[in-house]
Amino acid sequence: MTTAIIGLGNMGSGLARRLAGNGNLVLAARNEAAATTLAQDIGAKSASVDAAIAAADTVILALPYDAALALAKSGALDGKVVVDISNPVKPDFSGLAFGFDTSAAEEIQKAAPGAKVVKAFNTIFASLFAAPRDNTANVPVFLAGEDAALEKVETLVKNAGFAVEKTGTLDAARLLEPLGMLNIRFGYGLGRGTSIAPAWLSV
Secondary structure (H helix, E strand, O other), rough: OOEEEEEHHHHHHHHHHHHHHOEEEEEEEHHHHHHHHHHHHHEEOOOHHHHHHHOOEEEOOOHHHHHHHHHHOOOOOOEEEEEEEOOOOOOOOEEEOOHHHHHHHHHHHHOOOOOOOEEEEOOOOOHHOOOHHHOOOOOOEEEOOHHHHHHHHHHHHHHHOOEEEEEEOOHHHHHHHHHHHHHHHHHHHHHOOOOOOOOOOOO
């Protein structure tokens, strides 16, 4: 399986390092030199955004929501399993731009009807990618999407060193994105830091 990561900010580069060595990995970003440097560092490939998407079975959009939506509208994602990791946060971080009756993931799916969109990785901070794998093995990554696409993304999550928590079809992203915002509030607004993640406990 070939996986493309589009966007190499903190989340994208962290995921790239976690996924290095697990199948074919292609990196793409606006800063092509940075993509090339990171790819060489971790034993992956780099390419333009269009070439990376064309080469991949699964495309991880490590982009802000607006940029991910614009890429979805371009038609480039047709036929791909697409992983949306975004939270549609307002510019001032006061809350989500929308939610509960739709989600960023669903809007991306509407914009790219030929793709299969899965919500994932939106409830964890990038700093967890730098933590030892033993520390994150039980940290859940919540998934929402259709079964055919979930299987591929489940493998990615496990290869990245996290636990899988399926939440149902893509409309469950309406709940996962507010959960991601709550995690941001705990981490930054309430001073808990970024070495945290939400989880459900059986008692």
